[in-house]
Amino acid sequence: MTARRGKIQLSLAMIVAVLAVALAASEFLKTYPSEPERCALCGREYVCHAPALLNLATGEIASLEIYAFNPFLPDEIDKTRTGFMQLKTGAGVQVCMDAGHSASVILPDKVEPMDYSLYCQSCRALLSEAGTSGYVIVDLHDPDTLAAYPTRLGTECFINGYRATVEKKTISAIPEGQVEKIEVLVTATE
Numbered sequence: 148m149t150a151r152r153g154k155i156q157l158s159l160a161m162i163v164a165v166l167a168v169a170l171a172a173s174e175f176l177k178t179y180p181s182e183p184e185r186c187a188l189c190g191r192e193y194v195c196h197a198p199a200l201l202n203l204a205t206g207e208i209a210s211l212e213i214y215a216f217n218p219f220l221p222d223e224i225d226k227t228r229t230g231f232m233q234l235k236t237g238a239g240v241q242v243c244m245d246a247g248h249s250a251s252v253i254l255p256d257k258v259e260p261m262d263y264s265l266y267c268q269s270c271r272a273l274l275s276e277a278g279t280s281g282y283v284i285v286d287l288h289d290p291d292t293l294a295a296y297p298t299r300l301g302t303e304c305f306i307n308g309y310r311a312t313v314e315k316k317t318i319s320a321i322p323e324g325q326v327e328k329i330e331v332l333v334t335a336t337e
Contacts, residue, residue: 186267188274188285188293195287198304198311198333200252201295202238202282203274204259206266209237211250211284211311211333238282250333253316254282254298284311284331298331310336 183190187206197212233244244250258281263271270293277283277295286294286306296304302313316330 180264182267183265186270187265188270189267189290191287191290193287194290196307197250198306198309199285199287200238200240200242200282200298200331201274201285202240203261203278203280205239206262207238208285208287209235209240209242209252211242211244211252211309211331213244213247213250213309213333213335240282248334252331253318254329254331256328258282282331284313298329300329305336308336310334 188201191208195208195210195212197210197214199211200209202208233246235242235244239255240252242250242252260280261271261274261278266274273293274283274295277297278299282298284296284298284302284304284306286292286296286304288307294304294306296302296311298313300313300315302311304311311331311333314330314332315327317325317327320326
C-alpha cells in the first residue's frame with residue numbers, strides 16, 4: 148500500500164512539475180512575443196541616408212535629413228538645395244528641417260514602452276541596447292549594418308556624414324513660460 152501511495156505521490160509531483168513548466172512557458176511567450184512577419188526596423192524597403200528617429204512603441208520612423216534626394220540622380224543627395232524650412236510629422240514627433248543646415252526634434256515628455264511584437268529577435272537585441280521606451284536614433288543607410296543609439300542627454304553619434312546630438316533645449320511654452328525639453332539635433336559634418 149505504501150509503494151502504491153509513493154507512486155501516486157510521484158505521479159502527482161510530475162503533473163505539478165509539468166504544469167509549472169507549461170505556466171512558465173506561457174508567461175515567457177507573453178513577455179517575448181513571436182516575431183512579426185515583417186520587422187518594423189529591418190523589414191523596411193527604403194534606405195535613409197540621414198539619421199532617423201524610431202518610435203519604439205509604434206515602429207514608425209521619422210527621417211532627420213538635412214538634404215533632399217537629388218530629383219535627377221536617384222540614390223544621391225542634393226547638397227545644393229538650401230535655404231528653405233520644412234516641417235514634417237512622423238513617428239509621433241514634428242521634425243523641423245532647415246535645408247542644408249540642420250534638422251531638429253523636440254522629444255515628447257510622455258513616452259511608451261517598446262512593443263517587442265513589432266521587431267525580430269536580432270532587432271529587439273539591437274534596440275534594447277539603446278533603449279526600451281520612447282525613441283532611439285537609428286542608422287538605416289545600410290540594411291546589413293543597422294545601428295541604434297540612445298536618446299539620452301549627451302549622446303553624440305556620426306551617421307553617413309551627419310552628426311546627431313541629444314541636448315537640453317529651453318523653449319517658451321504657454322502657460323508654463325520657459326521649460327526645458329530634450330532635443331535631437333542633426334547637423335552636417337561635411
